[in-house]
Amino acid sequence: MLKLYGGARSRASIVQWYLEELEVPYEFVQLDMMQAGEHRKPEFLEINPMGKVPTIVDGEFKLWESGAILLYLAEKHGNFPNSPEKRAEIYQWVLFANATLATGLFIEANREREMPKLLPPLNSIFQQHAFLLGDTFSVADVAVGSLLAFAVNMLQLDMSDYPAVGNYIKRLSERPAFAKTIAKY
Numbered sequence: 001m002l003k004l005y006g007g008a009r010s011r012a013s014i015v016q017w018y019l020e021e022l023e024v025p026y027e028f029v030q031l032d033m034m035q036a037g038e039h040r041k042p043e044f045l046e047i048n049p050m051g052k053v054p055t056i057v058d059g060e061f062k063l064w065e066s067g068a069i070l071l072y073l074a075e076k077h078g079n080f081p082n083s084p085e086k087r088a089e090i091y092q093w094v095l096f097a098n099a100t101l102a103t104g105l106f107i108e109a110n111r112e113r114e115m116p117k118l119l120p121p122l123n124s125i126f127q128q129h130a131f132l133l134g135d136t137f138s139v140a141d142v143a144v145g146s147l148l149a150f151a152v153n154m155l156q157l158d159m160s161d162y163p164a165v166g167n168y169i170k171r172l173s174e175r176p177a178f179a180k181t182i183a184k185y
Contacts, residue, residue, distance in 0.1 A: 002026040005047065005055040007033040009154075011066040012054035013181050014146040018070055018139060020177035022077045067098040067143060074139040093132050093140035097147055105151045119162045122148075126164035130171065137175075145172040146182055 004019065004026050006012020012028075019026050031038040031053060038044060039051045048055040048064045055064040056072075063069055071094055074080050081087055104114030122144075125132065132140045149169050151157045159166045172178050 003029055003057045005029045005031055005044070005057075006053045007031050007039065010053045013184070014066050014142060015054045015056065015069050015073070017146060017177055017181040018073055018142045020180055021137075021142065021175070022073060024073065024077050065098075067094045070094055070139050070143055078139060089133060090138060090140050094143040097140075097143035101144060101147050105147065105155070105157065111157075115157075119159070119165060122168075123162040123164045126168040130168075141172065145169065145178075149173065149178075149182055 002019070002024060004012060004015055006016070006028065007030065010033075016026075016028065031044065033039045033053070039048075039053060044055075045051055047057060047062050050064060052064060054066050054069060055062065056069050058072075058076075063072055071091065074090065081090070101118060104110050104118050129135060131137050132144060145168065148159075148165060149172060152159055152166075152169060159169070173183060
């Protein structure tokens with residue numbers, strides 16, 4: 001069975017959400033990162049030498065970084081497209097989430113400059129489509145949607161200037177797998 005290693009209030013919940021969407025059985029191993037420093041112990045460093053979460057172990061295969069894990073799970077268990085162009089669109093959104101959206105929203109020094117650049121195009125997309133790639137939910141929505149939801153729930157960012165983004169977050173929050181995972185944070 002796949003093992004997912006995570007910590008309290010970590011990006012492991014993003015991977016957990018996608019595992020729930022895919023209905024892939026998994027064992028969640030919560031590391032005590034604050035008090036016990038379990039992510040810095042030799043046993044975990046053998047799995048992930050960076051000492052970070054999320055990390056998965058799937059049989060003998062070990063993988064870390066939330067975006068890489070999401071893409072792996074999509075290819076292995078999801079409805080991943082055959083065309084390189086369609087796959088590249090998914091890669092684009094997952095990389096955008098981790099490299100651009102996360103740093104634009106969660107690094108306070110970047111937020112004032114980046115939010116007005118990042119949110120209007122997203123708002124426009126969600127005015128036209130229910131999800132990032134059209135009318136079908138995908139791993140791209142897990143990557144981007146989780147960060148948008150965290151920005152609203154954890155950072156209390158005001159999205160009132162971007163009503164379609166707010167509706168998108170609401171649509172995602174109504175998914176049972178989201179409620180079971182991301183909504184807890």
